Amino acid sequence: MDDIAFPQDGTSETPQDGGAYRVLARKYRPKTFEDLVGQEPMVQTLENAFETGRIAQAWMLTGVRGVGKTTTARILARGLNYEVPGQTDKPTVKLEHEGVHCRAIMEGRHVDVIEMDAASHTGIGDIREIIDASRYRPASARYKVYIIDEVHMLSNAAFNGLLKTLEEPPEHVKFIFATTEIRKVPITVLSRCQRFDLRRIDQAKLTGLLRRISDAESIQISDEALLMIARAGEGSARDSLSLLDQAMAHGAGAIEADDLRQMLGLADRARVIDLFEHIMHGRVAEALDELSGQYEVGADPAVVLTDLADFTHLVTRMKIAPRAADEGSVTEVERVRGQAFAETLSIRLLSRAWQILLKGLQEVQAAPKPLSAADMVLVRLAYAADLPDPGEALLKLQQGGPVQGAGAQSAPPGGPPPQGGPSAQTDAGPKLKAIAGGASRVQPAAQGVPEHEPLRAVAQAEPEPPALILRSLQDCAALASEKRDIPMKVAIERQMRLVKIEQGRIEIQPTPDAPADIAGEFGRKLTDWTGTRWMVSISQTPGRPTIHEEREANQAQLLSDAKSHPTVAALLAHFPGAKVIDVQVKTSEDEDPALADPLLSEALGEDDSDDV
Structure with missing residues (x-):
């Protein structure tokens, strides 16, 4: 099912089937619009539509898993057929009392509310049954409601067969569609429906929902553990309740953050921040030890990199929009240490770290040894944090000052700049060597180069030849x-x-x-x-x-000058039809004495050639 939320009154359903256990996702399923968590805009729209009588013929509910699509469809069917003898006999969203049809609709067994799973009924034959049955009036309810879940799984023929009935359905028929893949639904179907995009549930609301359910189940759980479950649920109430169900079984009545962390394979948020600090300081050995320690207590390397990426994103947001630190999902340790990083780290470094982590996460997920792959990602990230930007390195070289890493605007939080790490490993660590014009390459550092001026020393030890000058x-x-x-x-x-x-x-x-x-x-x-x-x-x-073009213009000018020369003009006049086809400019050393002879015209007069 694509839905779960907590009733506001705090009541729970009585176990059925002789006391058989029911998972929390079913036990605390909403029954009214007020019970839905995080879908207030949709509820407001439906309430106004019902009050004014503008009830659509079809609705399309879309959203990620577990946000309430199928439950919303059932509640909507209940509101369409809401009837309390002597009190209410019209469609409404105010479902304060249980009506005549409410229980049967919510349990999925009402004869006039037909639910169909499009994943297992994909063909035109299934749609033909709906079309044929829609001609008959409902047996007992006000409307005959068809709820088609995962509607994007229908075949093209099924969609085409539904179009006519969907556009002009009988007045007693309503359609409610639900899907997680809205882009796979033909636009011809979407244009005939009112669309509602169900939102991911905010972490604060999700945490409140989990707290109320755990209190109702008499489960002791810490606020940190609840926040961890809400984060892992990624805005899905069903996923979060499934994790809470698992945590209740794991903790046997009391759930602490450490137990939940081991169950989920998560890393301690404080230790993730420590790892982030080691990397930003260039302390590679400490970073690898910290990752190994988290792995030994059950943390998944891919999850660690994901948490690092999340914290990088949080620091970036704090730097650009400081109000991000006030969000309810941010813990105190993330707020304090994240603000310290935001004040000292540059956007360029944070962006570079984000890109490396995203690429590295894919490598870790595909690697046969995830821990080894994660180690290499941390090494790459630490060295990238220490390297300066090429343009900045060249500017420092030109100014004759020491070149520092491009990431930090001042000393990193947590103490003075480290003496170890990539910037201090002069024996084996790579050093950036700036080349004129902005290009750069990595070369091994020279022996005995001072630690604080690696680029300047290497540039002096190995002078580059002057760049080739091109002026035209x-x-x-x-x-x-x-x-x-x-x-x-x-x-x-x-x-x-x-x-x-x-x-x-x-x-x-x-x-x-x-x-x-x-x-x-x-x-x-x-x-x-x-x-x-x-x-x-x-x-x-x-x-x-x-x-x-310049060469052609020069040649044309030479030809023109040659034609206007008195000697050449006399030749052209002496030989009708003759023309000048080329002019060759020679230096004084290459001049032919015969060509300078005043008797040239007479000598050429004995030549039978028509061209000069």
């Missing part, structure tokens, strides 16, 4: 020719109009025939060839002519 597209084309990349050389010369160039950055305007990815490909080639990061961007500003 001609330089780029020459470099492409040197690298024997003829296609890129042709693209540079014929498909790029230069707008702006500076070291590490070029703005171009591609020609209409240029490929769409020419800027990205050009930037990657320059970065590979020079060892310096180059950014090539597309500009809307008109650029200079391409190298090829």
Whole structure:
């Protein structure tokens, strides 16, 4: 069933079947709209609709597991057929007394309220039975109500067969659908229904529900244990009550947080925060010992990483929106220590930690040895927390100051910066080496490098050659020719109009025939060839002519100048139909004395060629 909540009066049902035990999810199932937990907007809408007589012909209830879909459908069917002799004889949401049809409807045995599980009745034949039976009036109730659970499991033929009846049902027929996969329901069906999205139950309300039920069952349970169950339930009342049922059996009348933690395979929240602190300080050995200790007492490595991700998310929210610390689901230790982390850790570091944990969680879940995989995730996370951002490292190098990790804006909470961890492991720990232009790579630290200035010392010990300077597209084309990349050389010369160039950055305007990815490909080639990061961007500003266009324009100017030369003009006049097809510029060392001879015209006059 997709529903559970606690009656407000605190009463419980009498066990049936000769005193057989009933699980809490069934024992404390709601019977009225007031009993539903966390669905107040839907109740308000239905109340207004019933009071004004605007009762829909079909409803679609959707939501995650355990939020009350099937129970809401039964309560809605009860409200549609509510009848108390001498008091009420109309649809209503105020179900203060048990009516004529109420008990049979809530127990699922009323002849006029038909429940069907679409997961086991998926075909057109099942829908045809509903269509045929809907023509007949109800036997005793006001409306004939069809409740179809998991409606998304119906076949396409079944959905199509239901459309006509769903659009124009008889006045005595109502449909109530429930599903956890609303996207699988055809839009033609959704458009014929009023849709209600049942919400996940808030942790505070869920904790209150669990407290009332445990008091009614005379079970002693701590507030921390209740909060742990509510978190594990993830907004589902049924899941939470199932866990409470299990905890009652495990604790034998008294439930403490430690017992529940062992039952669920959870880690202590305080120990999770300690682990988070070790990682943010770069204390890898302490972090691995803490994870091993939690594993030995029954914590699942995947759950530990999930808790780490949750705490990372909480710290990020506290940094951006401090009001997040006042939420009821946040414990005192999370509030105090989380605020301390929020004041000292940067958003960049928290975002990086979140991404590594999400990726690492998938690796742990798929790994044959989850603990080993979790160890490697923590190592990766600790070293990533210690490494500076490449741009920040380069800026520190240029300023001549020591380079620190990018994560902390000041000393991490809990004491001064650690002397151990990745930042102090100069013998084996990797050190970031900044390269001109923004690129970076990891190289082993040099022996004897001072701990507090690793980047500066390594840069002095191993000086980098000066970066290649490119001042024009001609330089780029020459470099492409040197690298024997003829296609890129042709693209540079014929498909790029230069707008702006500076070291590490070029703005171009591609020609209409240029490929769409020419800027990205050009930037990657320059970065590979020079060892310096180059950014090539597309500009809307008109650029200079391409190298090829400039070459053509220069050649045309040379031809024009040649034609206007007196000697050449005389030749063209002497030979009708002759034309100048090329001009070659030679240096003074390469000049042919014959070409400078004043008698050139006479010598050429003896040539039968038509072209010069």
